[in-house]
Amino acid sequence: MSPNKPQVANLIKCPHCGNAKNFFEITDDVITTTHYRQNHDGSFTVEEQCSQALGDVKLFCGNCEEDLTDFHQRFSEMIF
């Protein structure tokens, strides 16, 4: 094994259908803050948007919608 190649980490895989590619996340009670800049013609452009979750965050399989929240900790550490 070449030391220059990144090691393949353990992939999160849906135990129900085997999907390891598509996932979605549902967040309860999100506060979304959006910063706008007003242009000379009176229109607005989004400068920055950030959101803060106050409630539960759940992870689901994108294929069969199985609840994969047990994997969420690992999932959130692997978002780059």
Ligand SMILES: [Zn+2]
């Ligand atoms: Zn699945």
